Amino acid sequence: MTFNNTDDNWQYVQFKRSGFRKAWFGLYSTSNDFYFAKEDGGKFRFLNADVVLSNGKLGIGTTLPSSPLQVSSNANRTLRLDFTNASNNSTYTWVSLNANSTEQWRVVGRDDDSAKFEIWNKNGDDVFTLSQSGHATIEGDAIIKGNLESKKVKVTASPGSFPDYVFSENYELKTLAEVEAFINKNGHLPNMPTAKEVEVNGQDLGLIQQKLLEKIEELTLYIIELKNQNIAQQKVIDSMLDKMN
Structure with a gap:
């Protein structure tokens, strides 16, 4: 026809x-x-x-x-996107999310050896990556409104920030009298955030762990100092006892 x-x-x-x-x-x-x-x-x-x-x-x-x-489907596979002309390590399958004809997000399935899942922002930056082994990478800050459970948390430290500097000869260790005066005046330990600051800004786990270790190392130095004082005092006591006998 x-x-x-x-x-x-x-x-x-x-x-x-x-x-x-x-x-x-x-x-x-x-x-x-x-x-x-x-x-x-x-x-x-x-x-x-x-x-x-x-x-x-x-x-x-x-x-x-x-x-x-x-x-809608009662089958396990509801929607399938398949790029059948993929070239390994050079192409990907993606879904574009647009607003007013401008791409805002791109959901990407990589066609390489790792076959990663990625989310790109409107600038083309990969802000989230998930590997086939379950390794996730987030570029930027993440806010979790709920509990976070993990077997291990690794916090990286910048060079020179870990508190071994306390044992340096140039470290200015406050005397116990100075620490006591600071506590009486401020209500918290020196070089530590206040309760109000933590309530408002939260805790930086990496920083707070460093500060706690700093205080532990300072305590160790105070204990060593007190031990040496006790040894010196014991020698004086022993000398006085010998003279009395």
């Missing part, structure tokens, strides 16, 4: 009921676009398949789509 309508730019087939057109399909020759159109309500349905186009919403597996695209 050939349609060659020379009256206008359309070649189409239409379906009428009671003299009114209900649906039609045809070719718009100017743009070479092919149209399917439904008029006066109703839905597009595909026989023996739950595929419906209604009011600009496409439903697959459902006859009542509530979003522009809704896919």
